[in-house]
Amino acid sequence: MEDGYKHRGLRRQLVRTLKKKGIQSSTVLDAINKVPRHFFFDEALLPHAYQDKAFPIGEGQTISQPYTVAFQSEKLEIKPNDKVLEIGTGSGYQACILLAMGANVYTIEYNQKLYERTRKFLPSIGYRPKFFHGDGSQGLLKHAAYDKIIVTAGAPNVPTSLINQLNKGGILMIPVGDSKKQQMLRLTKVDDKKIKKETFDNFSFVPLLGKEGW
Numbered sequence: 001m002e003d004g005y006k007h008r009g010l011r012r013q014l015v016r017t018l019k020k021k022g023i024q025s026s027t028v029l030d031a032i033n034k035v036p037r038h039f040f041f042d043e044a045l046l047p048h049a050y051q052d053k054a055f056p057i058g059e060g061q062t063i064s065q066p067y068t069v070a071f072q073s074e075k076l077e078i079k080p081n082d083k084v085l086e087i088g089t090g091s092g093y094q095a096c097i098l099l100a101m102g103a104n105v106y107t108i109e110y111n112q113k114l115y116e117r118t119r120k121f122l123p124s125i126g127y128r129p130k131f132f133h134g135d136g137s138q139g140l141l142k143h144a145a146y147d148k149i150i151v152t153a154g155a156p157n158v159p160t161s162l163i164n165q166l167n168k169g170g171i172l173m174i175p176v177g178d179s180k181k182q183q184m185l186r187l188t189k190v191d192d193k194k195i196k197k198e199t200f201d202n203f204s205f206v207p208l209l210g211k212e213g214w
């Protein structure tokens, strides 16, 4: 796979678009500028790779819109070596962005075919999160606790197990709502008894499945 001047130019253009839409974090913008999103698309679909749009990746699932990836990544306030759990590996693009930001990434995918495809593909382009297959709607207890948790599918509620699996000071970014739209929430675990909740705009994700999902 080639990452030539044309691709790098399209990526810089995408970064400018995201800046105009309000993304400010240089760590996030640098990661978007670094990860070749076109590697996640067939050659024929290249013109779509650097548009700020979600795109089908098979199995009825999508690679998230770059703005959504950037927004959730920014609000997670990633610091180098943060231990991050991503629920919904999908194409693996979001996991690559988190790795490029210096995080230590654990990612779990429910769909077996996507899990197998992405587990093979990401190392082939130089990105190595820790991959897990299964229902992540209750987190990944075996490797808890995490500094940050990002849910990349729309949940009906905030699963308590995800809050329980955060370290003190940890952050959970999760879209919560119905099947059409979800409000983005940021929950910060101030301490074991206090959770700070912030609400942001609506987004539209595919549904979170499993025990705490739909």
Ligand code: SAM
Binding pocket: 061, 062, 063, 064, 087, 088, 089, 090, 091, 092, 093, 094, 095, 108, 109, 110, 111, 114, 134, 135, 136, 137, 152, 153, 205, 206, 207, 208, 209, 210, 211, 213
């Ligand atoms: N983060 C992905 C990316 O960068 O391409 C996009 C994720 S896609 C919008 C949502 C993903 O969540 C799908 O791949 C879906 O199979 C997965 N998913 C849904 N419910 C899940 C669950 N309970 N546990 C783990 N993954 C789940």
